[in-house]
Amino acid sequence: MRVPLTWLKDYVDIDDLDLEALAKVMTMVGLEVEEIRMVGLPMPSGEKHEFKYTGFSWPEDKFVVAQVDEVMPHPNADRLVLCRLNDGNEEIIVLTGAPNLYEYKGKGALEKPLKVAYAREGSTLYDGHQPGRKLTTLKRMKIRGVESFSMICSEKELGISDAHEGVIILDEDAPTGMPLVDYMGDAVFDVDTLPNMVRDASVLGMAREIAAATGKELKHPNAAFEMTGPSIKGKAAIEINDLELNPRFVLGLIGGIQIQPSPYWVRRRLNLAGMRPINCIVDATNYVMLELGEPLHAFDYDILLERAADETPTIITRTAKDGEKLTTLDGVEHALDREMELVTDTSGPLSLAGVMGGEESEVNSNTKSVLLEGASWNFINIRKTVSKLKINSEAAYRFSRGVHPALAELGVRLCLKRMHEWGGGQVAKGLIDNYPAPPEDPVVELSTEWVNNSLGTDISAQEIADILIALEFECEVEGDIITAKTPPHRLDIHTGIIGRADLLEEISRIYGFDKIPSQRLNQPLPPQQVDPSLGMEENLKDLLVNLGLQELIAYRMTSPEREARRFPPDFEVPDQQYIEIQNPITVERRVMRRSILSSMLEILEYNSSLGQRLALFEIGPVFHPVEGQQLPEEKMMLSIGLTGLREKPSWQGSEPENMDFYDLKGVVEGMMQGLHIADVGYQASEYPSFHPGKTAKILIGDLEIGVMGEVHPLVKANYEMEEPPVYAAEIELKPLLEAGSILFDVEAVPTYPPVLEDLAVVVNENVTAAEVEAVMRKGGGDYLAKVQLFDIYRGKQLGEGKKSLAFSLTYIAPDHTLTDKEVSKLRNKIIHLLDQELDAKLRS
Amino acid sequence: MAEKEEALNNLEKIEADALAVLEDVANQESLEAWRVSHLGRSSPVMGVFSSMGSMDKALRPVMGKAANEVRQALETAFEEKQQLMEAKALKKALETEQLDVTLPGRPIAHGRLHPLTQVLRRITRIFGDMGFQVYPSPEVETDDYNFTYLNMPPYHPARDMWDTFYTKTEGVLLRTHTSPGQIRVMRDRAPEPIRAILPGATMRYEQLSARSEIEFAQVEVLVIGENVTFAELKGTLEDFARRLFGEDARTRLRPSHFPFTEPSAEMDVGCFVCGGEGCPVCKETGWLEILGCGMVHPVVLEYGGYDPEKFSGFAAGMGIDRSTLMRYRIDDIRHFRNNDVRFLRQF
Numbered sequence A: 001m002r003v004p005l006t007w008l009k010d011y012v013d014i015d016d017l018d019l020e021a022l023a024k025v026m027t028m029v030g031l032e033v034e035e036i037r038m039v040g041l042p043m044p045s046g047e048k049h050e051f052k053y054t055g056f057s058w059p060e061d062k063f064v065v066a067q068v069d070e071v072m073p074h075p076n077a078d079r080l081v082l083c084r085l086n087d088g089n090e091e092i093i094v095l096t097g098a099p100n101l102y103e104y105k106g107k108g109a110l111e112k113p114l115k116v117a118y119a120r121e122g123s124t125l126y127d128g129h130q131p132g133r134k135l136t137t138l139k140r141m142k143i144r145g146v147e148s149f150s151m152i153c154s155e156k157e158l159g160i161s162d163a164h165e166g167v168i169i170l171d172e173d174a175p176t177g178m179p180l181v182d183y184m185g186d187a188v189f190d191v192d193t194l195p196n197m198v199r200d201a202s203v204l205g206m207a208r209e210i211a212a213a214t215g216k217e218l219k220h221p222n223a224a225f226e227m228t229g230p231s232i233k234g235k236a237a238i239e240i241n242d243l244e245l246n247p248r249f250v251l252g253l254i255g256g257i258q259i260q261p262s263p264y265w266v267r268r269r270l271n272l273a274g275m276r277p278i279n280c281i282v283d284a285t286n287y288v289m290l291e292l293g294e295p296l297h298a299f300d301y302d303i304l305l306e307r308a309a310d311e312t313p314t315i316i317t318r319t320a321k322d323g324e325k326l327t328t329l330d331g332v333e334h335a336l337d338r339e340m341e342l343v344t345d346t347s348g349p350l351s352l353a354g355v356m357g358g359e360e361s362e363v364n365s366n367t368k369s370v371l372l373e374g375a376s377w378n379f380i381n382i383r384k385t386v387s388k389l390k391i392n393s394e395a396a397y398r399f400s401r402g403v404h405p406a407l408a409e410l411g412v413r414l415c416l417k418r419m420h421e422w423g424g425g426q427v428a429k430g431l432i433d434n435y436p437a438p439p440e441d442p443v444v445e446l447s448t449e450w451v452n453n454s455l456g457t458d459i460s461a462q463e464i465a466d467i468l469i470a471l472e473f474e475c476e477v478e479g480d481i482i483t484a485k486t487p488p489h490r491l492d493i494h495t496g497i498i499g500r501a502d503l504l505e506e507i508s509r510i511y512g513f514d515k516i517p518s519q520r521l522n523q524p525l526p527p528q529q530v531d532p533s534l535g536m537e538e539n540l541k542d543l544l545v546n547l548g549l550q551e552l553i554a555y556r557m558t559s560p561e562r563e564a565r566r567f568p569p570d571f572e573v574p575d576q577q578y579i580e581i582q583n584p585i586t587v588e589r590r591v592m593r594r595s596i597l598s599s600m601l602e603i604l605e606y607n608s609s610l611g612q613r614l615a616l617f618e619i620g621p622v623f624h625p626v627e628g629q630q631l632p633e634e635k636m637m638l639s640i641g642l643t644g645l646r647e648k649p650s651w652q653g654s655e656p657e658n659m660d661f662y663d664l665k666g667v668v669e670g671m672m673q674g675l676h677i678a679d680v681g682y683q684a685s686e687y688p689s690f691h692p693g694k695t696a697k698i699l700i701g702d703l704e705i706g707v708m709g710e711v712h713p714l715v716k717a718n719y720e721m722e723e724p725p726v727y728a729a730e731i732e733l734k735p736l737l738e739a740g741s742i743l744f745d746v747e748a749v750p751t752y753p754p755v756l757e758d759l760a761v762v763v764n765e766n767v768t769a770a771e772v773e774a775v776m777r778k779g780g781g782d783y784l785a786k787v788q789l790f791d792i793y794r795g796k797q798l799g800e801g802k803k804s805l806a807f808s809l810t811y812i813a814p815d816h817t818l819t820d821k822e823v824s825k826l827r828n829k830i831i832h833l834l835d836q837e838l839d840a841k842l843r844s
Numbered sequence B: 001m002a003e004k005e006e007a008l009n010n011l012e013k014i015e016a017d018a019l020a021v022l023e024d025v026a027n028q029e030s031l032e033a034w035r036v037s038h039l040g041r042s043s044p045v046m047g048v049f050s051s052m053g054s055m056d057k058a059l060r061p062v063m064g065k066a067a068n069e070v071r072q073a074l075e076t077a078f079e080e081k082q083q084l085m086e087a088k089a090l091k092k093a094l095e096t097e098q099l100d101v102t103l104p105g106r107p108i109a110h111g112r113l114h115p116l117t118q119v120l121r122r123i124t125r126i127f128g129d130m131g132f133q134v135y136p137s138p139e140v141e142t143d144d145y146n147f148t149y150l151n152m153p154p155y156h157p158a159r160d161m162w163d164t165f166y167t168k169t170e171g172v173l174l175r176t177h178t179s180p181g182q183i184r185v186m187r188d189r190a191p192e193p194i195r196a197i198l199p200g201a202t203m204r205y206e207q208l209s210a211r212s213e214i215e216f217a218q219v220e221v222l223v224i225g226e227n228v229t230f231a232e233l234k235g236t237l238e239d240f241a242r243r244l245f246g247e248d249a250r251t252r253l254r255p256s257h258f259p260f261t262e263p264s265a266e267m268d269v270g271c272f273v274c275g276g277e278g279c280p281v282c283k284e285t286g287w288l289e290i291l292g293c294g295m296v297h298p299v300v301l302e303y304g305g306y307d308p309e310k311f312s313g314f315a316a317g318m319g320i321d322r323s324t325l326m327r328y329r330i331d332d333i334r335h336f337r338n339n340d341v342r343f344l345r346q347f
């Protein structure tokens, strides 16, 4: 809510606080000031400000209250007039094109001079002819042959509102010659009102908080006045159908009013608070809503009489009937449902209760009598209506957060008083008030000990009571115990333990968070959880980074079509259940992902042209709905993606080669070693997303935990990717991390020298390197410490369907230096076994 | 005796000749050639040894000794010469070999943790030092956990604070904050005391823009015990902020509202972009909002299985994306999930 400083000052004396200090007080009690807009007042002194300031100031020597004594026609232009103006010092002829002065043109000296806001030569103000707010400085110039150097200002030019249709006509009592800043200079605080502080969506509410925080007195608006008209009795009746939905309904009546503009100071305040002035009657309802926080509604009484066919108009509050419709005063027709609360009369709906009035019965320029509604509504019901109809208003904002029924009567009285002051007429004696069951304002009992134990403070019972009293709680102190009764303007205080927590918030916030001491945790350390999976997950991420991979975090939201891209075009995508989002931001993100491979492929695609070498991984959940279970399974997955060059190109040496399957396998193997998982196996396998001949499933023991391979060329073609093949792996995290161990055996570092030798064998194409290695290990026994494949060769001299595999073998004995004789014995055994088991011949 | 004289003279001459030639040797090749011709198998001094057999028996020991001395002298001379030449060569090399040290090094293909992971780790480490343990919690949640158990029954006005993605399953939504994890940890641990930290992804219905994301990372902090105070909340979070933002970090607590805490506060830290002078990042205030916090609401304690008359606690929640964004002055929050490698590599 936007609140003008001058308005706040009606209720609390804050002349001793500068803008910075005041904004700080407000922010530190929970009225967060987001911006301070200067509308005339000088900027606070000092270079450094804690708040954001906009707007501009009106220097005393430049902007003054002036009076226009005569409006004369311009000799050369119909749409311009010349004003004989007195600015307190001298008489000046000022040129203006303001249409609201035309009516005075050529009428000679005015009987009642017009008071205006006058900017002298050299003043800096907003340019009225440009959109937005752009500062400009007044210079001497000739307009159609008449000299012009100063200006009678519009609201836009002074930063009061965006209105530029005419110049401001001030109230008659504005003193000519007075600096404008002294007359009506202001600053507007833009306050972010917290959802539980709707009581402070009012100038009085904010003033109350400021008064409590600064120890100042709160001055309530005076609602007392004499109702001089005939009694309201018999002029209207109220029927409430459901007290739950409408606990209170108050009516007041004023007749013989004049629909006219409100005094200028009222219009200015409304503008500064962000509401458009309409006429004195509507303005009075808005003014009191902003002042008190109680939204009010004015009906044209004569229209109600007409609708009641001259019977006594009866206001009936009820929920809508099926098929009922109402056109609100914004011109929108709403189809209503049976939950929506309405204000109606005997001939149908009048307004959407607490939200917006109807078009038919609204106050118009012919209105003579006004029936004024002040009511209280169930905030949940209002919320539902607002969310269903997608409608909003200042009234709905407040009522949907809870307004105390006590404010209804006060609001009606204040508003009638203001309508009478600003629009004349006679206020009918008395009010009609339907309020059968006033709520009990909660009483909360709390001990000083409990307060101090909760806050870590040492505040006395009296101090606590004083804070609550400043917020208008009724308090009693008895020894250590404070009993506080909630004031009749707030609905956010409960009873019992919740009430105590509510009061703790009030006490701590007014006492000041900055005065509460800071302490380290005093609590016993809770029992420690052994949760290796998160630790292992961190460990795994570190491992993959060390293996040269970049971590990703992908969006969880995707679409089934996007995920289907991970299959070849002719593949029949299985019908999979997704977690579907009811209100997606776009169809592209309307489900929760099922495939982490899809995310990886999309990110590879995004980066395809950006990096010559991409090596990426992601660890994150995929979401699988589970039959008969409310929440999906959030399965943690690991994806790895590789494409492009094996090494980054350098200015030295030759262009590196593209990565292949074995780069991916190297990463997976490195990961398995780093996790100390021993029993890992790789089996050639086929998956729809992968190349049928270049894919392996990954096993730990007998358990399949994932797949790795070259992405199927047809799948790759679904994405916009550069030439090099793409390699990817998709692995379930849980079995992977469970197989990893924190405890593992470390082999002794050998003290005796190893014997190294190379062995190349020729085998049939279908024999795998892993099989050869297994046979070698079998033959070599414990002394064969390491077997490493270092070359694969195929050639004519080997014959069709043959390949040569060259291994480097390392023999080591833990307790002695191996002799040539021992090694040659082992070698012969290996060669013999290879021949026997795999038909492998030594390559000569 | 003349024979002996002559033989000794011959040896002297062999030595003198060889040394004279060595004097003129100027490079490695000629030095090697010198070694072959003056110390090699067919060199004059070696010829003396091989002619020894035909010598008078009495002369042999004398001549053997003399020839050995000559050979040793030549070997020594050779080694000295070699050392001298090596030293010269090294000196020359050191004088002439020069790299362009400004040329780029051989690039090493490396990876990095995602920036959000890095920041999250710093946060969990700081709280870990204070005895907090990490708990996982689901990202797809029930309405009850996300709202009702957090003291926001259906149609509670505070539900408006979170723009929510609902799923097509009745009562299931994408969690809007990590706070539902509070209830899960409490229900898991009650009635033990708790110091928990809950990281994870959260989702909010927003229009995607440079300043707003639909998915973002959050961390929730929860303490439950028999007499947890607001002073402890303040002290713990101030310690945290100092460790995350530096010894000089100024902080302040400002009243705020969250339905699941009471009193509620927001913690601001002195703007690390402008040092508190005011800049666009801090909207000219000199302060940046980093987390929301407060004392756990009695209703929440009760839903979590703790008696609010006996237990109290505090909770805090912070968005990781936004603070990372501010810290590194990143222009667009969407970078975090677009995963442009040119962005990620910089962390």
Ligand SMILES: [Zn+2]
Residues within 6 Å of the ligand: B271, B272, B273, B274, B275, B276, B277, B278, B279, B280, B281, B282, B283, B284, B286, B287
């Ligand atoms: Zn800043």
